Amino acid sequence: MIRRESDIAATQRNLTRNTKYVFKSQPGSLYALFAGYMWLKMNLKVSQNFLEFHSLKVILDDIANGTREDIPEFRQYVNKFKSCGYEVIGYVRKSHDNEDKDTRIRLLQSMIDKLFERLLVDKIYVSPMSHAGESFSSRDVKYDKTVLRKLNKAEGTTQDLLSYVNIAKKICLVGVDFGGITTNCDDLRNLLSQNKSIKKIVIDRSPFGKSINIYDRDQMLDGSQDISEFNCRKGPAQRSK
Ligand SMILES: *[C@@H]1O[C@H](CO)[C@@H](O)[C@H](O)[C@H]1NC(C)=O
Numbered sequence: 001m002i003r004r005e006s007d008i009a010a011t012q013r014n015l016t017r018n019t020k021y022v023f024k025s026q027p028g029s030l031y032a033l034f035a036g037y038m039w040l041k042m043n044l045k046v047s048q049n050f051l052e053f054h055s056l057k058v059i060l061d062d063i064a065n066g067t068r069e070d071i072p073e074f075r076q077y078v079n080k081f082k083s084c085g086y087e088v089i090g091y092v093r094k095s096h097d098n099e100d101k102d103t104r105i106r107l108l109q110s111m112i113d114k115l116f117e118r119l120l121v122d123k124i125y126v127s128p129m130s131h132a133g134e135s136f137s138s139r140d141v142k143y144d145k146t147v148l149r150k151l152n153k154a155e156g157t158t159q160d161l162l163s164y165v166n167i168a169k170k171i172c173l174v175g176v177d178f179g180g181i182t183t184n185c186d187d188l189r190n191l192l193s194q195n196k197s198i199k200k201i202v203i204d205r206s207p208f209g210k211s212i213n214i215y216d217r218d219q220m221l222d223g224s225q226d227i228s229e230f231n232c233r234k235g236p237a238q239r240s241k
Pocket residue numbers: 061062064065
């Protein structure tokens with residue numbers, strides 16, 4: 001604040017000097033005009049930042065309340081995130097099922113490709129074999145490394161993601177359905193409170209004809225955004241509703 005005021009004073013001093021020099025004949029009115037212009041310019045910059053923040057918030061409200069199933073529109077939101085300095089990271093998780101390894105790899109690859117294509121994520125981390133309720137810290141600690149090697153465009157496992165969020169600044173984590181991220185609310189809270197760079201979580205349920213929800217870290221942690229929905233996955237029946 002203090003610094004800004006002294007900046008303004010300095011600018012005004014410079015202005016006065018310059019204006020007097022250039023516009024000797026009518027210093028008063030021209031000075032006022034120029035000062036007014038500079039003032040406007042300064043304030044425009046401030047309000048531009050405010051607008052950027054504000055429009056992002058509107059978007060978030062919009063999606064959080066809403067039933068946005070429109071992928072092109074969602075892509076605009078993703079671009080908005082990116083322009084606000086977010087890194088948009090996809091997360092693909094696959095449960096222990098009875099399929100063979102090749103089938104698992106094929107299914108994971110198809111999930112990865114779809115997420116890239118649909119939601120324009122920057123990169124994707126994978127949990128090749130974990131339970132939806134399993135804690136993030138124990139996921140993929142022991143996993144079959146050949147699976148990841150055979151996947152195209154997979155950045156790493158859950159453990160690699162946890163290392164990455166340590167050095168990243170602003171992350172928007174994107175998963176398909178709640179179970180794609182976690183069904184364990186306590187562990188979700190742990191993840192968020194211990195890893196401050198995860199600012200937003202996007203849950204895409206548009207493949208099941210439902211909305212794309214955006215959750216905000218602070219609002220999830222202070223309870224103003226309800227995370228109990230993460231707990232409500234009741235298996236495939238719910239998906240087909
Ligand atoms: C969306 O939710 C916000 C609060 O999260 C609320 O202020 C706003 O009125 C809601 N908008 C609609 C259209 O329901």
